Amino acid sequence: MPKVLAPLLKKEILDLLRDPKILIGMIVLPAVLYPVMGAAMRASMTAAGRAALQLPVAVLDLDRSFESEIIVSSLSESGEVITLEVEPDKALDKALEMEAGALVVIPEGFGECLRAGKRSPIEIHVFFESGGFSTQMFAGRLESAIESASKIISAYLVSLTSNVDPEVILNPLELDYSSVFRGEVLDVPPQALAGALMGQMTTTPIVAMLVLMFAMQIAATSVAVEKEERTLETLLTLPASRRNILLAKLVGSAFVASLGSVGVMAGLWYYLKMMNVAFESQPFEGLVTISSKDLALLAVALMAANMLALTLAIILAVFAENVRSAQALVGNLYILIFIPAFMLMFADIETLPVAAKYVLIAVPFTHLALATQHITWGEYTMYAVNVLYLFVWSAASMLLADRIFSSEKILTARIRWGWKRRTRGNEIK
Amino acid sequence: MASEQAVFVAKLTKSYGKIRALRGLSFRIEKGEIYGLIGPNGAGKTTTLRILATLIQPDSGEARVFGYDVVKNANRVRAIISYLPEEAGAYRNLSGLEYLKFMASFYATDESSLQEMVEEGISISGLEGRIRDKVKTYSQGMKRRLALARTLMVQPKLAILDEPTSGLDVIHAHHVRSVIKRYVEDRGLTVLLSSHNMLEVETLCDRVGLLHKGNLVEEGPPEELKRKHRAANLEEVFVEVTAIA
Numbered sequence: 001m002p003k004v005l006a007p008l009l010k011k012e013i014l015d016l017l018r019d020p021k022i023l024i025g026m027i028v029l030p031a032v033l034y035p036v037m038g039a040a041m042r043a044s045m046t047a048a049g050r051a052a053l054q055l056p057v058a059v060l061d062l063d064r065s066f067e068s069e070i071i072v073s074s075l076s077e078s079g080e081v082i083t084l085e086v087e088p089d090k091a092l093d094k095a096l097e098m099e100a101g102a103l104v105v106i107p108e109g110f111g112e113c114l115r116a117g118k119r120s121p122i123e124i125h126v127f128f129e130s131g132g133f134s135t136q137m138f139a140g141r142l143e144s145a146i147e148s149a150s151k152i153i154s155a156y157l158v159s160l161t162s163n164v165d166p167e168v169i170l171n172p173l174e175l176d177y178s179s180v181f182r183g184e185v186l187d188v189p190p191q192a193l194a195g196a197l198m199g200q201m202t203t204t205p206i207v208a209m210l211v212l213m214f215a216m217q218i219a220a221t222s223v224a225v226e227k228e229e230r231t232l233e234t235l236l237t238l239p240a241s242r243r244n245i246l247l248a249k250l251v252g253s254a255f256v257a258s259l260g261s262v263g264v265m266a267g268l269w270y271y272l273k274m275m276n277v278a279f280e281s282q283p284f285e286g287l288v289t290i291s292s293k294d295l296a297l298l299a300v301a302l303m304a305a306n307m308l309a310l311t312l313a314i315i316l317a318v319f320a321e322n323v324r325s326a327q328a329l330v331g332n333l334y335i336l337i338f339i340p341a342f343m344l345m346f347a348d349i350e351t352l353p354v355a356a357k358y359v360l361i362a363v364p365f366t367h368l369a370l371a372t373q374h375i376t377w378g379e380y381t382m383y384a385v386n387v388l389y390l391f392v393w394s395a396a397s398m399l400l401a402d403r404i405f406s407s408e409k410i411l412t413a414r415i416r417w418g419w420k421r422r423t424r425g426n427e428i429k
Numbered sequence: 430m431a432s433e434q435a436v437f438v439a440k441l442t443k444s445y446g447k448i449r450a451l452r453g454l455s456f457r458i459e460k461g462e463i464y465g466l467i468g469p470n471g472a473g474k475t476t477t478l479r480i481l482a483t484l485i486q487p488d489s490g491e492a493r494v495f496g497y498d499v500v501k502n503a504n505r506v507r508a509i510i511s512y513l514p515e516e517a518g519a520y521r522n523l524s525g526l527e528y529l530k531f532m533a534s535f536y537a538t539d540e541s542s543l544q545e546m547v548e549e550g551i552s553i554s555g556l557e558g559r560i561r562d563k564v565k566t567y568s569q570g571m572k573r574r575l576a577l578a579r580t581l582m583v584q585p586k587l588a589i590l591d592e593p594t595s596g597l598d599v600i601h602a603h604h605v606r607s608v609i610k611r612y613v614e615d616r617g618l619t620v621l622l623s624s625h626n627m628l629e630v631e632t633l634c635d636r637v638g639l640l641h642k643g644n645l646v647e648e649g650p651p652e653e654l655k656r657k658h659r660a661a662n663l664e665e666v667f668v669e670v671t672a673i674a
Contacts, residue, residue, distance in 0.1 A: 004534075004535055006534075007531055007535065011520065011523070011531050014523060014527070015521075015522045019522055229519075229520070230514070230516045230517060231517075231518045231520060233482075233484060233512070233514040233517070234514060234576070234579075236483075236484055237482045237483060237484060237510065237512040238507065238532070238535045239504065239508040239536065240507075240535060241504060407486075408485040408486060411484055411485065
């Protein structure tokens, strides 16, 4: 490492990390935001779940048969039940008065009708006193209890007319699913594997987008702040090559951005964990089961895209007058990252219209999204092509950045909003 | 190739679009001299200093610092000069001490020479009591003193100072002028400076060059110029020469 690179790098990192806008705005806040959101969502959903369980169901059983008892008992198992002893026309008012969440009316002759081989209606009135999760969860609890009672009654009715095991008649097929993935037979239901893969294919691009956005903002700031604080002229006359100055900015920004990205990813991981606990599901299982080899390949692809993003941000920041305009200029590049990532998150590139496909393929950041897909499917040759394309773009943009840093453009070039261009050189002193 | 002539500028031109900032500027500075460039706004003073500091390149002509061409040997030139821009900032999130250490690290050959430079910088800046504070807490004057200290502490062969006392009060401006004078006398430093302050130029410079519309219209020691133009001070010389030009 050249002697001058160490102090340049140290200065970049110290100056960026001590900038409250970067430390608080780009590292601490995003890292804290997701866990706070996750904890808040979890707390509200736990409260909603508790409220849904505590909300009673009012039952008016006008039949009092064995079959109606099955329904009452199933409802009791799911939560509190209030048995009403009123005339049918007063039942609704009574249930509302007792602050029940729903009223279930089992008509007279319910059991007899079933035993005669006919379908029998029951009335279910759900009271919407408030919106939100608790009503949704209460409705779910009610539906599940009724469905469970319906199955028990079905089995009972089958047992009355046949010697065959009711389970055989109700569920005659014994399904034995397995999934073939990357040539391997996995003892996993396809729905579960599809869910895990979908989780991986949506989460990875989101994380990649976050990483690239951080890196670009920080790299742009590192150049623009030199202009804003009038330190650039001094820096450029130091006995350090312009290439080393550029390199220090790239490496310093990448380091600080990676700190921010780690914070955000940790926060996002915690948020998803909170949400998974709240929803009792594991939609992102695929991420944790990714092999270390694939993870390393993902890191290489991300590094190639990051190099390109950093260099493009630095080039754009050269044309900005201050930090704010640099960040606004860099914001225009997000479209090149967002559109491919979102399009490929839900669609196969081969299924897109031809023109859209070739436009997307030309955009370098598409190849990050494609690389992650090719890793998932084990198509390593295609992955190598994607990463190579990214590296070629990175090398070309680094050459351009090097030329700009070596010329007086770094001092004189300006783009103002409205794309009206002028040179600082006009302000001759 | 190294030379004992500190600065050699010949037929230098530089344009920004349609505006011609320098129109064949030529002058020389001998080693150990303090040379002042004076001229009205837009005369090309800062452009000249920036070319010599390797920040921008001339369209034509030649500029050498101790024999090294500022375009072809820019890295060698940077190793022997130290440039103080008119609006020099410092990294606001570093302390004054960290800033001086950062700057010294490019010139020092070992840890002890780095320490020496930093001690010298602290002494020049006069910021002993505040040197560990963040630069963002400094006043404009304190930042200017820090920037000047950074420029001189590395003991360059040529110090290029654009309005060195800009933003300083009378006392600190006097302190800065005496530091520059002392550095030249004690350490054989060569100084090229630009200034609007005629008194400063008169008392500090061995020779001055009057720039007007990108050309040198007059040059010589302040006393000689005053005699030649029968003027009481450099201001009168300046007004007379630029009016004629």
